[in-house]
Amino acid sequence: MRMPTIFRPRPRRNHIVGTDAGNIGPVLDALRADALETSVLVTPAFPETDRTVYKGNLFVGAVPLNESSLRDHPLNPMRDANLVRVLARQSTGTVGLVELATVAQGADAIRTRLEQLSASGTGAAVADAVFESDLEAIGTAALVQRLSVGASGLGLGLARGLIAAGAARRYERSTQAQRISGPAACLAGSCSTATLKQIAKAEQTMPVLRLDPEKLVSDPLETVERALTWATEHLAKGPILIASSAPPDEVSRLQERHGRGAAGHTIERALATIAAGLVELGVRRLVVAGGETSGAVVDRLAIPAFELGPEIAAGVPVLRALGSQDGEMVLALKSGNFGGKGFFADALAIMA
């Protein structure tokens, strides 16, 4: 059995107001051409984190995506919950749907539906999923796909599909990460509701530096330098948290002054530079809040691969850096909305 390719792209919009110039569609198109796939199976659902898809609409908890806090995401404001439509606007191909009624019938029914969609020239198909059993059926169907795209829920489905097919063994993971000594630090670039609450909670237990976003954008070098001076003073005493995060009204005001993309990317780069500085200061346990922020940090640290460790919260494992130029290091990279209120302390406890 050949291992299918899984890809979890991140949605991005550029500054052209009113267009959905995200990168999921273009990247999916390019990978589809490369993999010689006909209809790519797309699985955005991850029920454990309350992300479900019904009739192609993504729900965050009880509300459609465009009514959730992701409506005001700093980089990718999601104003349409229908991912068939969103993806169709980004892709050169047509986009279809594998409805829940089909998913509920199991992997064979999903495959049959994908074959129908392929025959009619549909380039991608969003699969509905409400329960983990739906992910398992989708994962089993994905085993024969050349390319599937999705959130972490697809990984869950594929893993269980591989085990059921006898192609992989269940791995009993430990609840403690591999011990790595050295100072610990947290960085937050996510402005999600969950991260804002987690930062407030962390302030009760560790020193927190709230960066001035205006200064961070207008003079990133100076702000990074100050942040690292502050870190040097505190790191020896215990974990620290440095955050650029701000609530939606402040984010909007900053974006009005500097532009959405420019503000976001300048802050990502600045936080990545702080991460590199922290590692130079000896930090070997690093927690990062924010998907784009995490991407920028990992790129800056040039970490080529990770080994998955214990799970801190749904969808957030401890990661051991493999092949890093900075030696042994563990990280936790958190999508903004994931984790409970005590996430930073939870992560540091497991990484201790």
Ligand SMILES: Nc1ncnc2c1ncn2[C@@H]1O[C@H](COP(=O)(O)OP(=O)(O)O)[C@@H](O)[C@H]1O
């Ligand atoms: N105070 C701020 N104002 C505006 N944008 C910000 C601010 N702080 C961080 N950002 C940007 O917001 C975006 C957050 O995205 P991301 O890191 O993916 O978080 P999430 O996982 O919550 O989506 C990043 O581009 C980040 O640089």
Ligand SMILES: O=C(O)[C@H](O)C(=O)COP(=O)(O)O
């Ligand atoms: O809330 C979510 O579903 C996540 O925030 C999400 O998947 C967005 O991606 P990111 O990687 O955190 O930017």
